[in-house]
Amino acid sequence: MYHVKEAFYSLQGEGARTGRASVFCRFSGCNLWSGREQDRAQAACRFCDTDFIGTDGQHGGRFATAEALADHLAALWPAEGGVATPYVVFTGGEPLLQLDESLIEAMHARGFEVAVETNGTLPAPAGIDWLCVSPKAATPLVITEGDELKLVYPQPEALPERFSEFAFRHFFLQPMDTAVLGDDTSHLDATLAYCLAHPQWRLSLQTHKITGID
Numbered sequence: 438m439y440h441v442k443e444a445f446y447s448l449q450g451e452g453a454r455t456g457r458a459s460v461f462c463r464f465s466g467c468n469l470w471s472g473r474e475q476d477r478a479q480a481a482c483r484f485c486d487t488d489f490i491g492t493d494g495q496h497g498g499r500f501a502t503a504e505a506l507a508d509h510l511a512a513l514w515p516a517e518g519g520v521a522t523p524y525v526v527f528t529g530g531e532p533l534l535q536l537d538e539s540l541i542e543a544m545h546a547r548g549f550e551v552a553v554e555t556n557g558t559l560p561a562p563a564g565i566d567w568l569c570v571s572p573k574a575a576t577p578l579v580i581t582e583g584d585e586l587k588l589v590y591p592q593p594e595a596l597p598e599r600f601s602e603f604a605f606r607h608f609f610l611q612p613m614d615t616a617v618l619g620d621d622t623s624h625l626d627a628t629l630a631y632c633l634a635h636p637q638w639r640l641s642l643q644t645h646k647i648t649g650i651d
């Protein structure tokens with residue numbers, strides 16, 4: 438059974454594929470935080486900007502089979518999609534708690550390219566076309582290669598230097614959004630300064646928050 442908090446059609450807001458039309462599948466649950474505010478201060482990941490509890494969001498639900506979930510997600514891609522390759526982004530919560538080869542194959546069978554946004558602490562199934570790893574604090578990474586490493590910045594326990602030798606095609610720093618923590622500090626200036634001083638790293642802005650799309 439797959440548990441999906443929400444699914445929606447939008448533009449990828451972050452990283453190297455910013456602006457690309459995407460179906461998002463947000464799985465329920467995470468291995469680094471319960472998702473409850475009272476647990477945040479003790480969690481392994483403490484700055485999460487996302488509600489991933491339950492299955493009650495838009496187009497959320499419980500799906501018994503990979504085929505059923507794949508049909509549900511494929512239906513969110515516009516019928517007049519033209520020549521663009523359909524694209525699905527599996528996120529969460531932590532998608533690698535639930536994503537498996539059957540679901541990836543079912544999306545490929547429907548013509549989709551498959552992207553994943555993961556915290557990198559769990560092994561990835563075969564067949565992923567675009568893998569984005571976003572390391573969290575002191576947690577041990579089991580995925581040390583992929584397409585992009587997108588580090589939320591700053592994290593005193595996860596300095597960029599720790600990851601700069603890993604085998605990723607792109608290295609991004611994304612300013613930590615602390616609004617969800619009731620804090621209006623901007624981490625943009627520090628992120629800009631790091632990227633300017635270390636050209637290996639590129640700036641990733643959460644453009645969906647700037648534009649107000651999903």
Ligand SMILES: C[S@@+](CC[C@H](N)C(=O)[O-])C[C@H]1O[C@@H](n2cnc3c(N)ncnc32)[C@H](O)[C@@H]1O
Binds near residue numbers: 467531554557587
């Ligand atoms: C909500 S997470 C879900 C996927 C996966 N659990 C992970 O952490 O990569 C999606 C993306 O949002 C980023 N993110 C989460 N909270 C953020 C925040 N407060 N500011 C900036 N990026 C954040 C994560 O680092 C990750 O790249």
Ligand SMILES: Nc1nc2[nH]cc(C(=O)O)c2c(=O)[nH]1
Binds near residue numbers: 447449450650
């Ligand atoms: N537009 C948009 N782009 C995104 N990229 C990663 C997201 C996520 O929450 O994983 C996300 C999201 O929630 N919305």
Ligand code: SF4
Binds near residue numbers: 470487
């Ligand atoms: S690992 Fe990802 S989903 Fe889990 S709490 Fe952190 S940012 Fe949120």
Ligand SMILES: [Mg+2]
Binds near residue numbers: 486487
């Ligand atoms: Mg998000």
